[in-house]
Amino acid sequence: MSKQAERDRLVDLRRELHRHPEPAWREFYTTARIVEELERIGVDDLYVGPDAIAEDERMAVPDDDELEAWYEQAREEGADEEILQQLAGGYTGAVAVVEQGENPEDGPTVGLRVDIDGLLREESTDDDHEPVAEGFRSEHEGAMHACGHDAHATIGLGVIEAVKNSDFEGTLKVFFQPGEEMIAGGKSMAESDHLADVDYLLAAHVGLDHPTGEVVAGMDGFLAVSHFRAEFEGVPAHAGGRPNEGENAVQAMATAVQNLYAIARHEDGATRVNAGKVGGGTATNIVPEEAFVEGEVRGETTELKDYMKERAERVLESAAEMHGCEVEITTNGEAPSAESDDALVAIVGDVADESEGVEEVIERGELGGSEDATYLMRAVQRNGGKAAYVGVGTDHPGGHHTATFDVDEETLPIGIDVLAGAIAEIAAERP
Template sequence: MSEPIRDRLVSLRRSFHRYPEPGWREFHTTARLVEEIRAIGVDELAVGPDAYDPADRMAVLDDEVIEPWFDRARERGTDADLLDQMAGGNTGAVAVVDRGDGPSIGLRVDIDGLFVEESTDESHVPADEGFRSEGDGTMHACGHDAHMTWGLAVLDAIASSDFAGRLVVFFQPAEELGGGAHAMAESEYVAGLDYLLAAHVGLDHPTGEVVAGIEKPLAMAHVDVTIEGTSAHAGKAPNEGDNAMHAMGTAIENAYGIPRHGDGMTRVNVGRAEAGTASNVVAERALMEAEVRGETTELMEYVKTRLERVSRSAARMHGCEAEFDVISECPRADSDPELVDVVAAVAGGVPGVDRVVPTAEFGASEDATFLMECVQEDGGLASYLIVGTDHPTSHHTPTFDVDERSLEHGVDVLVESIRELERRHPLPRGGEDQ
């Protein structure tokens, strides 16, 4: 019998930290999760295309982008059968503990890393203590290594308890791409969930603080705009060209001129742009990668529609054509007050938690909202909670790290919230007497 995960949170988190993999390329990560899940012993385990329909994925990558990571996982000794099952980038897993009558509860944790080169400075704990990322140019710079550890520890604790009900843990790939939650939200495993919990570490909340549920996550869409023009000799006959670079410049300038909306906050940003081949050639092709956000899903759609309009108009102005592709997107979904109250009450009794914040504005975007929205529309309740950690620098930076005391805090809050939901199910709603 394997050692309980609750007794090895730090070593498990560090093993995940050492081998980060980016979205839709989490081959070794998924296999490592499966190894732990099988040791726990669950009632159902679905991997990759058995956990969701690959056609429902967003931000899907080309094979040439995926293959080096697939090969690297094979070289690392990853189980060949699991690799074959995940071919094409179908990573991630869903684990189910089904223990008879009781509530159906979901827990979502994300598993992907980021393209961040981790610091080698001796003051950086992972470098100093020997668990720095071994994948050059990639890093768990957002705490997903901690999230996976929580997911496994919660699964283990519930599986070994007298829990009555159904627990579904979603080990979701490609969160950083905004690509994985939609597929899992469309899967059979979401159907019938009474409650859904999602969790994140840190986010500028210190160790010992828990936010029981977020409000106002921004709806978001990632888009690619490709502009096709006509090349020409820039010196001899520039008039014969249709300048895709000039069209892109016009589109970028006009994107930042999209009127802000009176109904709430909106955002637009062009984060990457490239065009042309040489200084003496009129550029025939340009690409820009952009994102839009809104305080509501409707406001995000407003900005997205306006961005498409200005992109196509700028292309036509310069004799070009524009292709507008939505790569991924996610809606706004707020935590339900009834579930927030349960998490807050539980968190207040967890050792090491000295401050509970009922709700806080998120201020960013998260594709877990697909799962939240799906559960809520089906009559269930959802909450996205934050477990504070002292991180020395911001998320997505080379020196990001977590205070490993928060590993225990997260497990305790999640396990006890699940057990409390089991005891109190069905949870009164909308001010009903408790």
């Protein structure tokens, strides 16, 4: 296949995935298409759904009705029925294993993590929005690929094919991870058995405020994060006739929100808190019996995140007690901080310098946000291996998570060349 024909095939696949965005644990169509491509490529071992993750470590799993609706949608859109059956219950994602060379068991095991989920937000309908103009806008109203994970999945598949056609010797594992946007899927893959023998791991992301042609060899600055939901339960009463008999859950929630922002910042580094979604009550003349707040805390390190989480939980519990209510606090997603290892950063940088389409290589960059690839990175590093997070620049008309976000498709071959080349070089050098 010519280089242009291969690029066109990758673009078509990326656009197909863009038309079918699916959020955490609902990536039924996406996973099915990835598995179909992996079977076409001919990977040595393929683990799908429950076999790809540690089932008990999933976070923010939707209820059964929600899962069933997305499952049926994928089936109606033509997803392979046999593959779908392996994903029932929201067990999405896959791990692909390729063994290469005369004696792959003598070589290292190199991993690549790419995320596959979309976001619950509406995509632009403007005529000048490229997916609209070219006919691949999201077909799932209220959901879109607003962060480039459609490109990530495509790059992951392209890397497998490139490695199979290279002089790589060893074992390659590619982790097609669900649920990153909710910080809900990384831990389940990190706690599976598939990371135990990984000597080196790369993770990658497009964009990150870097244009097409730039590559960041190692991203740092991950903020550890914890998402929470607090549900307050009070006592209802007639707001006009007997307000004194009620215990106001909305008052408890409002007190909690105010005091969350009063948590003292820490001298050791950056800390964050946000109450992003609140609600409660049923009518203007009823003392509210129920209320909730969904929010997050972050820290420059895992320890700083834990500091914020502990104090946030104290605030929530104290607000409930102050207003005579009960509160139930649930962790809906979580990820630690991480750092990219120098040895892998150096290899990625050297390979990127020689890769077609790369105009500038930046040794280190700051993410400034959170990413649950850190679970996988830390798992490999904890076992004595090395890990790095690579930024592949892409021009995009809107920022990440906006209605007009899109990926410059010239990024696809750049990402594949850099990552596949780095994987082969890492196996050869064993830094």
